[in-house]
Amino acid sequence: MEIGEGGGSRHGEEERRGDEEEQEKENEEDVAVEEEEEEEEEGDDEEYAIEFDEETNPLDFIEEAADGVELYQQFERLEYEALAERKRKALQDRIDRGEPSKKPRRDEFLGATMEEINEMMNFGMRRRNRSRAPKKRGRKKGSRNKFTHEVSRKIGDATLHYASGDYEEAIPLLEEVVLLAPNLPDAYHLLGLIYEAMGDRMKAINFHILAAYLSPKDPSLWKKLVSWSIEQKNSGQLMYCLKKAITADPNDVGLKFDIALLQFEMGEYKKAAESYEQILEIYPANIEARKMASKMYRKCGLPDRAISLLEDHVNLPNSKVDLNVVDLLVSLYMDKNAHNEALRHIENARLALGFEKLPASLNTKAIICHAHLGEMEPAEVFFQDIQMENSPAKGDWILEVADSFASLGQYDYAVKLYSTLEEIVGDKNGKLYLKVAQCYISMKESGKAIPFFYKALSKMEDDIAIRLTLASVLVEEGKEDETIILLSPPKSSDIAQSKPWWLNGKIKLQLAKVYRDKGMLEAFADTIFPSLRETLIIESMNQKVRPAKKLPKTVLFERAKLLGEQQPQNIFHGFKPIGTTAELAKAARAKKLLQKKASLRAERKAAAIAAGLEWQSEDSEDETPRKEIQEPPLPGLLMNMEGHQLILDLCKALASLKRYREELEIINRTLKVANNALSEEKKEELRSLGAQIAYSTGDPKHGYNYVRHIVQQHPYSNAAWNCFYKVVSRVENRFSGKFLNRMKAAWRDCVPPIVISGHHFTAISQHQAATRDYLEAYKLQPDNPLINLCVGISLINLALGFRLQNKHQCVVQGFAFLYNYLRICDNSQEALYNVARAYHQVGLVTLAAAYYEKVLAIKEEDHPIPKLPYEGSSTREKDLRPGYSNLHREAAYNLHLIYKKSGATDLARQVLKNYCTV
Structure with a gap:
């Protein structure tokens, strides 16, 4: 028991x-x-290994990749599903055995947020690290899956076939291995080697990618893919493989150099500098990496960081002096204007070398630092030492020092060095002559600069800037004739030259200014008019060019090329393209627009086919040529005051030369194109010139609008209304009473438009309407002699008509206004003549003869003829004979008519003999 x-x-x-x-x-x-x-x-950069299901054939991935199918995400999905399936099987086994499932960790559920749960559910995304208690890393011995003896035997047989060159025998064996153990990287690696030996590079790359992805810590595979990516010029894949290779072998300096070089070519200087610094963490004594890191920091605008890297090396105890490092460090200090520090390092290098002489490059920098500090004594020593130097870079050092002296205002030293350099290497392109000339200009010695400008121009004949600068210097020296020769076309010009310098707009502009200053108006107009006219035409056309609302397809395709860098036969897609953030954003938008256009085109095509219509491609609508902004001969002329004054001077010159059509064209185009840029004063002056054209030409209709504008701006100016009336009186079928009615309505107390309206009605024999306007003006200005004269004459003309019944009363009223006019004018000769002419008109010849005799009894002095505001002291009065203001001839002639009609022939003959004989 x-x-x-x-x-x-x-x-x-x-x-x-x-x-x-x-x-x-x-x-x-x-x-x-x-x-x-x-x-x-x-592991931040580690990824899950791919685990294929039993029903999945991994070889299908290679075949599908050849058709351009993107499979990168499929690998991620398979990886996630394999991991989930393994956990489900382990959990199901425990349930089948009746055992409790593993208790979940507290921080897996209780401490998880929705964001973390979503990350676990989304395949291909790394799960966030969670804080845990420190545990032993790595797998326990024997926990890795072991493959069967059959798989090992097949791999061995395939390896032997590969070694003996029997590729056709090895491939089926490896395909069987892939089906039996789809997660074994050795099979894919061997397949990649076989296809590489067979010359099928694309399949070899794809199998090597699978092998590297399944064994991410094997650096040899990633390095091989790096070299192949370089051959394919696939920068996105290259960057990805470089990062994986560095992760697998962090101590490989060559890989870090490669990725730093790639980042430098991409323009990511800061990342390149950081990559070089990673090399320094492994090998601090690597001088080349240190210098490259400093250069990269210098390029990205971090000179302090660059200096710190070099200082760390220079300040090491018992470190050997590297003159290249010192040179770079001195350059960095000079960029920061820390010349004292730069000199300190140069002196330290001199002391470290002992009796050995410093290289000329450091001596050159030392001279420049002394010059910046105001110490010019070492410059004399430099002049002596540089003569004894035999280095091929001797000219570069002299030029660097000379340019520094010129920038510091030490022009004497700079000229001396430039002359020395000319003796050593000569001046093949004329740049040294130009530098010497500019030094003399800065020293206010223009006379000495002129010969050097001519020497530079002999080497660079087509250089517009040198020619213009020399022309300005010649003008300052008072050599206008020499300037004209310099800027004028050569007598034997080369017609075969595509763009001769004398056709440049700036050259013509400078030459025109010289002609203008010398008073050569015709040469001035002939020189500048064609270029100015073409400039106005082009600017007018440019204003009509609208910005493109949509980009053409050619531009979109060009931008989208950045995203299409991956090769379609590659098994991996989705690498980040190489480019700046702005370029990638533009490329993404372009790709989206192209896809949208393609979908719209497909819908339209389907709709057309469904409707039974013939489909026509719409590709041509995106490629229609659009106008582009052209460059005028005189760019920026309409945007500055000097250009506006030049236009006014040209218009005045054309007016003096009586080239009114050309002047009017310039005025019209300028006011249309540069309306917003011109000041109101310049606009008024141009419109006044247009009004002057209308007043001066025989066909004034082209300037009529300018005259109207002037009276609108100056409604109370008698001179403006005089110009308006003189222009209007010579325009046929253009005069409109609507404008005068608007002016009378706008300014009711303005007399000139009322009087001109009356003149218009008088000219068309509508005396009643004319009398109405004159009487309205009389109410405003009853003491105006002109208005009284006009009212009297209009009443007399009205009385001479057939429709008026009380004619005698109208005549008496008319003479009442005329006698008022005579009183206001104080019985002047002109007033007496007008009264006599009125009596003569109504047939009262006795009274008319008496007034004509009074006119003959008065001697009138000459008076100046009124001028318009824009008219200066013209020679019109000099052409008039003396006595042009006297009315004796007119009164004598009318009086002789009265005598002759009354039968007093002898008396009539005597009057003509006394007053009308030349």
Whole structure:
């Protein structure tokens, strides 16, 4: 019984012990699985290995990749599903055995946020690291999957076939291995080697990518892919493979140099500098990496960081002096204007070298630093030492020092060095002559600069800037004739020259200014008019060019090329393209627009086919040529005051030369094109010139609008209204009473438009309407002699008509206004003549003869003829004979008519003989 009990207890104890051992094994497996998951989660750059299902044929991926199918995300999905399936199987086994499932960690559920849960559910995304208690990393021995003897045997046979060159025998064996163990990287690696030997590079690359992806810590595979990516010129894939290779072998300096060079070519100087610094962390004594890091920091605008890197090396105890490092460090200090620090490092290098002489490049920098500090004594030593130097870079050093002296205002030293350099290397392109001339200009010695400008111009004949500068210097020296020769076309011009310098707009502008200053108006107009006219035409056309609302397809395709860098036969797609953020954004928008256009085109095509219509391609609508902004001969002329004054001077010159049509064209185009740029004063002056054209030409209709504008701006100016009336009186079928009615309505107290309206009605024999306007003006200015004269004449003309019944009363009223006019004018000769002429008109010849005789009895002095505001002291009065203001001839002629009609022929003849004989 005891034995039975004891046996039973021992049996139970053995079962319990066996269960504990089994549970311990399961716990160890769980810990191994957990540690495996932790190792995968904690690596920032590590990724899951691909695990294929039994029903999945990995070889299909290679075939589908040849058709351009993007499979990168499929690998991520398979990886996620494989991991999930493994956990589901382990959980189902525990459930089948009736064991409790593994208790979930508290921080897996209780501490998880929605964002973390979403990250776990989305395949291809790394799970966020969670803070855990420190555990032993890595797998326990024996936890990795072991492959069967059959897989190992097939791989061995395939390797032997590959070694003997029997590729056709090895490929089926490896395909069977892939089906049996799809997660084994050795099979893919061997397939890649076989296809590489067979010359099928694309399949070889794809199999190597699979092998590298399944064994991400194998650096040899990634390095091989790096070299192949360089051959393919696939920068996106190259960057990806370089990062993976560096992750697999962080101590490989060559890879870091490669990625730094790629970042430099991309323009990411700061990242390149950081890559070089990573090299320095491994090998601090690598001088080349240190210098390149400093140069990269210098390029990205971080000179302090660059100086710090070099200082760390220079300040090392017992470090050998590297003159290249010192030279770069001195250059960085000079960029920061820290010339004292630069000199300190140069002196330290001199002391470290002992009796050995410093290189000329450092001596050159030392001279420049001394010059910046105001110490010019070392410059004399430099002049002596540089003569003895035989280095091929001797000319570059002299030029660098001379340019520094010129920038500091030490022009004497600079000229001396430029002359020395000319003796050593000569001046093949004329740049040294130009630098010497500019130094003399800065020293206010223009006379000495002129010969050097001519020497530079002999080397660079087509250089517009040098020719213009020399022309300005010649004008300052008072050599206008020499300037004209310099800027005028050569007598034997080369017609075959595509763009001769004398046709440049700036040259013509400078030459025109010289002609203008010398008073050569015709040469001035002939020189500048064609260029100015073409400029106005082009500017007018440019204003009509609207910015493109949509980009053409050619531009979109060009931008989208950046995203299409990946090769379609590659198994991996989706690498980040190489480019700046702005370029990538433009490329993404362009690709989206192209896809949208393609979908719209497909919909339209389907709709057309469904409607039974013939489909026509719409590709041509995006490629229609659009107008582009052209460059005028005189760019920017309409945007500055000097250009506006030049236009006014040209218009005045054309007016003096009576070239009114050309003047009017310039005025019209200027006011249309540069209306917003011109000041109101310049606009008024141009419109006044247009009004002057209308007043001076025989066909004034082209300037009529300018005259109207002038009276609108100056409604109370008698001179403006005089110009308006003189122009209007010579325009046929153009005069409109509507404008005068608007002016009378706008300015009711303005007399000139009322009087001109009356003149218009008088000219068309509508005397009643004319009398109405004159009487309205009389109410405003009753003492105006002109208005009284006009009212009187209009009433007399009205009385001479056939429709008026009380004619005598109208005549008396008319003469009443005329006598009022005579009183206001104080019985002047002109007033007496007008009264006599009125009596003569109504047939009262006795009274008319008496007033004509009064006119003959008065001697009138000459009075100046009124001028318009824009008219200066013209020679019109000099052409008039003396006595042009006297009315004796007119009065004598009318009086002789009265005598002749009354029968007094002798008296009439005597009057003509006394007053009308030349």
